[in-house]
Amino acid sequence: MGNMIEVINLTKSYAKSGKQILNNTTFDVEAGGFYAVMGSSGSGKTTLLNVIGGIDKFDSGDITIDDVRISVLNRNEMADFRLNNVGIVYQDYNLIDCLTLRENILLPLHNKDIDPSEFIIVSNEVAIKFGIEDILDRYPHEVSGGEQQRAAICRAIINQPKVVLADEPTGNLDSKSTTTVMQCFEKLNKEEGITILMVTHDLYTASYCDKVVLFKDGMITGNLERKGMNRNDFYKYILSELELGEIYE
Numbered sequence: 702m703g704n705m706i707e708v709i710n711l712t713k714s715y716a717k718s719g720k721q722i723l724n725n726t727t728f729d730v731e732a733g734g735f736y737a738v739m740g741s742s743g744s745g746k747t748t749l750l751n752v753i754g755g756i757d758k759f760d761s762g763d764i765t766i767d768d769v770r771i772s773v774l775n776r777n778e779m780a781d782f783r784l785n786n787v788g789i790v791y792q793d794y795n796l797i798d799c800l801t802l803r804e805n806i807l808l809p810l811h812n813k814d815i816d817p818s819e820f821i822i823v824s825n826e827v828a829i830k831f832g833i834e835d836i837l838d839r840y841p842h843e844v845s846g847g848e849q850q851r852a853a854i855c856r857a858i859i860n861q862p863k864v865v866l867a868d869e870p871t872g873n874l875d876s877k878s879t880t881t882v883m884q885c886f887e888k889l890n891k892e893e894g895i896t897i898l899m900v901t902h903d904l905y906t907a908s909y910c911d912k913v914v915l916f917k918d919g920m921i922t923g924n925l926e927r928k929g930m931n932r933n934d935f936y937k938y939i940l941s942e943l944e945l946g947e948i949y950e
């Protein structure tokens with residue numbers, strides 16, 4: 702299988718600090734892959750994800766998603782590309798408070814030529830996959846964090862994207878909700894073939910992935926591959942490598 706995401710010699714610095722945040726960052730995400738990016742706070746993980754998602758600009762280098770060079774797209778083309786190909790999930794869910802879960806999930810479809818009677822059907826379909834079909838008419842403050850995150854995942858995939866980018870998606874969740882949400886990501890990846898690139902600080906969350914990319918000072922410093930290990934063994938492997946590599950120094 703080919704690559705879904707290719708990041709080549711990416712550099713970025715912020716004018717305010719002048720600090721180089723991405724430093725010739727180069728890596729690929731295989732089509733159908735489920736990758737975690739781990740690294741210390743401030744190492745540039747969120748910046749990397751935002752640049753890949755076309756939310757933030759970069760200074761030099763190149764990014765290709767599904768053979769499309771996003772660096773040559775203008776603002777409108779990028780927004781269009783993202784809407785149809787990339788779903789994004791955030792740590793704090795980013796749901797709109799005054800909309801129900803169903804309305805939040807349907808937001809990405811607002812410009813599409815879809816018969817309104819279809820809206821109920823498509824939102825039910827996606828919600829059933831993640832076990833939130835009975836609470837779709839509640840508002841975000843009326844459901845738990847884990848349920849909000851599952852609604853945010855539904856919203857991210859309602860347009861059937863090829864790629865999902867997630868920035869610490871379990872960062873605000875307790876261990877039970879973390880497991881539920883990670884099982885949702887696993888399902889997206891294994892059953893729907895969606896390529897997932899996720900940033901996390903959490904070893905347990907990372908152990909659901911096929912590969913962990915280690916990141917330090919805007920550079921990739923290592924790759925840990927699961928290679929058929931069960932989740933528990935992969936967890937132990939990541940733990941031992943992180944202890945060796947001083948990644949959280």
Ligand SMILES: Nc1ncnc2c1ncn2[C@@H]1O[C@H](COP(=O)(O)OP(=O)(O)OP(=O)(O)O)[C@@H](O)[C@H]1O
Binds near residue numbers: 716
């Ligand atoms: N808009 C901005 N202007 C200037 N500096 C910024 C901006 N956004 C981020 N930075 C700086 O860039 C560096 C990388 O930030 P980034 O948010 O990508 O780190 P991170 O690896 O996601 O950290 P964390 O694990 O804490 O979320 C940090 O030093 C941060 O202060």
Ligand SMILES: [Mg+2]
Binds near residue numbers: 746
């Ligand atoms: Mg971050």
